[in-house]
Amino acid sequence: MTLPSQDHDDLVYHAQPADAGARLDRVLANAWPRESRSRLKSLITDGHLQVDGVVQDSVSAKVRAGQKMVLHIPPAEPATPEAEIIALDVLYEDDDLLVINKPAGMVVHPAAGNESGTLVNALLAHCGDSLSGIGGVKRPGIVHRLDKDTSGAMVVAKNDMAHRALSKLFAEDKENIERTYIAIVWGCPKALEGDIVGNIGRSPRNRKKMAVLVSGGKPALTHYKVVSTRPDSLASVVKCKLATGRTHQIRVHMAHIGHSLVCDPVYSRSRSIRHLGAAAQQTLETFGKQALHAQTLGFSHPRTGNFITFEATMPDDLKAVYNALNLSLSCM
Known part of the structure; x- marks a missing residue:
């Protein structure tokens, strides 16, 4: 039997005959039990998995025996972003939300290689304790994103009620x-x-x-x-x-x-x-x-x-x- 192996920051697994026809996420969850299924799904959809040398971002893809699967594990990120006083171009603000004109060059939330100077760092300083935490530790208040080098209008939720409503709107009600x-x-x-x-x-x-x-x-x-x-x-x-x-x-x-x-x-x-x-x-x-x-x-x-x-x-x-x-x- 071929056992899962780890090489530096990569997890490697060779699919077995018993894996044939099964969903990719289920096979890998069994292969790497230390990784949660939600974590595996996130890494796959973010493009960190290669199957026989080709990126595979569909968690429901069917597995074939003999396939080589290599999952790259990104480096760990700091647990909590720090507040940084960074000027923001505020278009509108009330108790529920904030609309800004994001400058090109500003990353929306911290990630590997961009742990500081992000919009989240600026928001933590601007909004203080009122910033919605429903988006997670790394993405408080973030409802949608703009690419790092795209400028323009963004809305940020300042409390959990606004975050839930805006997230649902952006996900399900594109007509509005x-x-x-x-x-x-x-x-x-x-x-x-x-x-x-x-x-x-x-x-x-x-x-x-x-x-x-x-x-x-x-x-x-x-x-x-x-x-x-x-x-x-x-x-x-x-x-x-x-x-x-x-x-x-x-x-x-x-x-x-x-x-x-x-x-x-x-x-x-x-x-x-x-x-x-x-x-x-x-x-x-x-x-x-x-x-x-x-x-x-x-x-x-x-x-x-x-x-x-x-x-x-x-x-x-x-x-x-x-x-x-x-x-x-x-x-x-």
């Missing part, structure tokens, strides 16, 4: 949430308005990337509309509305239809910009992140039920990218 993003993309879609549909999950080639999958993943829907484009169609301004909230959704969906976000270090291929001039080239080369901003956020207030909407001002460095590409901001 308005999330509008402004993106700069390479090229111009042939259809100036439409929907992008495609399940999103971990890329089978690179577990650090997401991709549109033929099978598996989670359903995702993005409504888009081109609001401005260059005469030469080098780049366009696109307004995107999310009907679902998957990791990297807009970045993955726009890249999937051949119009990746300008300067996206993960999903965008390099484009020739030599004809734009030295100043414009310098602006684009130093921007260093996806040209994406969460402009509008609207939702039903958890206490009053009133629909409230907020608009986050675009950061200056992203405005500079628009100017470098000679794109219009007046249309927004």
Whole structure:
């Protein structure tokens, strides 16, 4: 019998004939009894498992005898984030919630390699003991997220009532949430308005990337509309509305239809910009992140039920990218 083995930070298991046809999470729970099933599910869905060298993020996948399963265990994180006095751009605040304009470059919650300087650290200092703890020790008050390098509007719950209501709203009632993003993309879609549909999950080639999958993943829907484009169609301004909230959704969906976000270090291929001039080239080369901003956020207030909407001002460095590409901001 092949026993589970551990190599450095990886757990390794070779599937046995008796495992054939069983769910992946059940096989691994039996193989590694020291790991809780919820912990295993979280690690799998986060892309930390490889089966025969390919990332597998579906806990319900069927196991075949002889498969080699390698689970990477991330390093342990500090138990409790510390409060840090970090300036926040507050768009709205009351006893139940806080709406901020998150700057690009700020991680939402602590994780390996980003234990400090996060939005959670700032919120702990800003809100004190009132911050909702229902999101867990590492994510108090966090209802939804923005990528580290995406700026824009976010709502944070300040108590457990607001957290429960907002979490349910974001998870189950997408029709009563308005999330509008402004993106700069390479090229111009042939259809100036439409929907992008495609399940999103971990890329089978690179577990650090997401991709549109033929099978598996989670359903995702993005409504888009081109609001401005260059005469030469080098780049366009696109307004995107999310009907679902998957990791990297807009970045993955726009890249999937051949119009990746300008300067996206993960999903965008390099484009020739030599004809734009030295100043414009310098602006684009130093921007260093996806040209994406969460402009509008609207939702039903958890206490009053009133629909409230907020608009986050675009950061200056992203405005500079628009100017470098000679794109219009007046249309927004």
